[in-house]
Ligand SMILES: Nc1ncnc2c1ncn2[C@@H]1O[C@H](COP(=O)(O)OP(=O)(O)OP(=O)(O)O)[C@@H](O)[C@H]1O
């Protein structure tokens with residue numbers, strides 16, 4: 001049973017907005033790097049390049065200080081020294097450009113490689129998710145959500161991560177150099193510029209909110225204008241355009257007001273960096289002057305320091321902007337990891353046991369089952385299946401009957417090992433399902449699901465894809481055996497008839513026939529047929545019944561019967577109600593018992609005779 005934490009992670013894999021407590025940012029990042037090692041691979045060297053690039057950018061103010069202090073002494077201009085400094089400056093600019101380019105390139109490649117492997121892992125994981133817990137729709141929703149989360153990460157790496165890397169290392173290097181120059185002035189600069197971060201952050205939040213509102217008002221405006229135009233006829237007919245025009249005018253005003261508001265905040269935001277920079281520089285100069293020449297502060301160091309301060313303040317505005325993006329990216333990463341934490345289907349045995357070559361029996365002993373999604377939601381309802389035990393001898397045809405939601409499909413999923421029972425065990429031919437190799441199990445046991453999936457291709461290809469080793473003759477044999485030849489002949493292009501997307505070009509009954517023929521072609525020993533609930537016409541019904549009779553011949557068969565005619569023809573009927581086996585015996589025995597089965601059979605009989613007569 002999952003612990004409380006994994007519970008939450010599991011749910012994080014399914015529900016979009018749920019925060020995942022206890023899973024802090026550092027751990028999320030750490031796990032992200034574990035899942036996609038390319039993200040972290042060589043990150044040390046990338047940082048080194050960024051540091052070298054920043055260092056080379058800081059060299060220019062330092063050289064300026066050197067030039068002023070040593071090359072431009074009153075009455076002593078040392079041209080040679082100045083040229084030397086210029087040459088070093090030029091070189092450092094080239095080095096900075098090269099190092100920064102290297103850092104950006106490495107970050108970009110690492111990010112793309114990392115996200116690539118993350119995508120592959122995710123889709124693979126979603127593909128392997130427990131078939132019992134996740135249907136096609138849920139899987140589809142997961143894929144689209146995960147795609148958008150990865151897109152968020154891609155956006156982060158194309159900007160946010162760059163800002164952290166380049167601006168972060170620049171600020172670090174500049175701060176170090178400032179401290180080395182004059183720690184008192186450096187502390188003054190840090191203290192005066194600190195509020196800048198808070199002010200910028202606050203303004204940016206307001207700006208984002210203001211633009212959100214402006215967008216909302218814009219949508220309102222578009223809506224009301226388009227209504228005004230498309231509804232012109234109606235409005236004219238009733239002479240009612242005045243209130244509508246007034247409404248549109250109001251929407252235009254609202255849009256303009258919100259845009260102006262956003263503009264006002266933007267206008268505040270735009271120069272605030274400059275204003276703070278000026279305050280900081282003034283503070284530095286005042287403190288510098290007060291400390292006087294005795295403190296060892298030269299004119300050159302003052303100028304150099306002022307330039308360094310500008311370098312230090314430059315990235316702050318960008319930093320405040322990426323904070324939001326970073327939070328969104330971490331949340332995206334967290335959800336991606338949540339999906340990867342969702343348990344996949346049953347694991348393959350390490351030492352599989354072979355199945356006997358003879359026909360296979362099915363042994364279900366004390367099986368109970370709960371869907372994990374239900375456990376997570378703390379629904380306190382009962383397990384879907386409770387203490388089920390029965391044995392089906394080899395080659396027996398059993399019909400499983402019960403009202404909707406009684407657990408028939410769930411039991412079929414367990415026998416096919418799409419999930420393992422929560423309690424109890426199932427064996428096939430005397431071998432526990434957990435010990436059977438997956439490919440052997442799939443070869444010997446086939447499930448025809450309640451909603452068989454057909455690919456947008458011909459009927460023949462829909463039959464062949466599950467048994468690539470079969471040829472046309474095998475196919476013909478199976479068609480004859482299932483007595484489907486007349487049906488195939490009635491089709492416009494025979495077996496080459498195109499079935500359409502998901503089989504939409506053929507009828508529901510025909511889709512089931514294709515699914516039956518597909519199963520028969522693989523020639524399994526055990527067949528589980530989950531009869532579709534959708535109604536089929538009388539001709540299809542007869543065809544299906546004949547095919548089912550033929551296909552169950554010599555095979556251990558479980559048919560989940562919605563049409564009780566199927567149950568009447570089976571060797572044995574098992575009735576499932578509320579996850580419990582309530583009746584078990586031949587059709588005649590159960591009728592004689594005169595319990596639930598006899599009642600629903602009588603109801604079914606009168607209902608079908610009514611429709612047939614009507
Ligand atoms: N993937 C799932 N996650 C959670 N609960 C599920 C899932 N699939 C089925 N259930 C629940 O398990 C119970 C049994 O469902 P099951 O599909 O086995 O019923 P059924 O007997 O096949 O019904 P029907 O006759 O309608 O096909 C139902 O209450 C259903 O809501």
Ligand SMILES: [Mg+2]
Nearest residue numbers: 408409410450
């Ligand atoms: Mg079902």
